[in-house]
Amino acid sequence: MTQKAELVFKNGFIYTADKNRSTAEAVAIADSKFVFIGSSADVEAYIDSNTEVIDLNGQLVMPSFFEGHAHVSKSVVNHFGCNLFGINTLEDYISALKEFLKEHPDFPAIRGNGWLEAVFPGTGPKKEDLDKVSTEIPIVCTSETLHSVWANSKALEMAGITKDTPDPKNGKIHRNEDGSPSGCLRESAQDLVFNVLPDFTVEQYKVGILAYQELAHKYGFNGVYDPWLDHGSNAIEAFKELEKENKLTMRYRGAYWINPERGLDQVEELTASRANDCNGELFKINGVKFFVDGIIESVTACLLEPYVEAEGKEAGYKGHPIWEAEPLNNMLAALDKEGFQLHSHAMGDAAVRATLDAVKFTQKQNGKRDARHTVTHAGLIDPNDIPRFKELGVVAMLNTYWAQIDDLYFMNGSFVGMDRADKFYPVNSLIKAGALVCSASDYPITAIPNPFIGIEIGVTRTAPDNYHPWIFDYSNSVFHKAHWPEEKASLPDMIDAFTINQACACFLEDETGSIEVGKSADMIVVDKNITEIPAEDIGTATVQMTLFKGKKV
Structure with missing residues (x-):
């Protein structure tokens, strides 16, 4: 007998984000999972008097989004x-x-x-x-x-x-x-x-986390990776208490911050903390965050070639690495041996290379495993290092929200030279090289983490009309030009970067990230079909409904 559904959506455009990028007209949901994906005619077999049926009238349904890098606790x-x-x-x-x-x-x-x-x-x-x-x-x-x-x-x-x-x-x-x-x-x-200011209390963190959760659902997110948590902190306790109180309505994954001023003794500490912080269903920590360098805006990113302008720095200044090669290699290897996933901040091309070199060292020391270590931001990447992401199995967690011409582009260009500013964020090159490419907002750095904005910029490489916080005079025609047009990604690739690829980055691809029978019923209803409208209008799409495990959140 056909299992009867609790909830059915029909007469829609269902974009599944499965490996074939297939589409359908209807989905049926029971016991928090998708039990049918197909035609509106065939879904009728899953409907009885207890089924809630929603007629989409042609609206778009997609998998819900996963935020791959956002500072929930910092917000x-x-x-x-x-x-x-x-x-x-x-x-x-x-x-x-x-x-x-x-x-x-x-x-x-x-x-x-x-x-x-x-x-x-x-x-x-x-x-x-x-x-x-x-x-x-x-x-x-x-x-x-x-x-x-x-x-x-x-x-x-x-x-x-x-x-x-x-x-x-x-x-x-x-x-x-x-x-x-x-x-x-x-x-x-x-x-x-x-260090001289008091930490926020557990209760204050709980308020902040729940406020973020509400914001996230508004934009269609049902998962988030928080990459900067101090072990033993009030923030971690707040996450765990909220899960016990059944107040978490999305998946939270996180990483401990590791101190570059300390040694390998941290590995034992973090391993002990993980035993207490990785037991929940929705909140888990099994990552460690490294800052390999800083950022170009403050002239602290590490470059392969010197800065053009770096006030107060020595001649030939390329930025000072936060981790030297040997301690970075040894720390990554020690944490990898304990089964941690490594999440490395690397903005400059020298920092990206140092991180990839450290992963290669780690694999030689420990053997290659399905670790899915991650390099986040990767604003500048030497072309020779692009194929290494796939070779080493490293996730590229990019920020397509920033892949545009804006005032930061010109400021950073004054520091590194406009020729290098023109080569920020080689999104399409990484995709074509076979890397697992994801895109994240880095909220609250991107204050409005609307994934449709990130998708639009990834496809157009142009600042959108409805969100351009880093542009002071949007009437200037220079801000309406595409940044590095050759790096425009396709729409399906950008959808993957916010959905199924993010699930893969968090080892959740068998559970969520695409609309497939047996997976968690995590989906959104969208007011516009972004597969049919002009690319420059994608960012205007809005989420009408977000479902997590088959429940409207």
């Missing part, structure tokens, strides 16, 4: 701090912070998040401007990249940062002519102020 500052995303002038930053302080006069400190690096190119923002808000309490604002901090005089004083404070390893304290700190801290120097 809590958006709810208990001053959200600066969407603002792009110094005056407006100061006004927003003053208003926040007025609304929260009892706060012992102010945290902010989201100032644009492009507003303060080079040496970054100044403490004197934050002092206009307050000199009585610390004010610490993180850039939208999460790689720079803007601090007022009180925060610098509490952290003990003076003209005599040396730059920490892998960090930069920007200074005035007299050597005093100017107010901008890069990379590891950020920790000098973070």
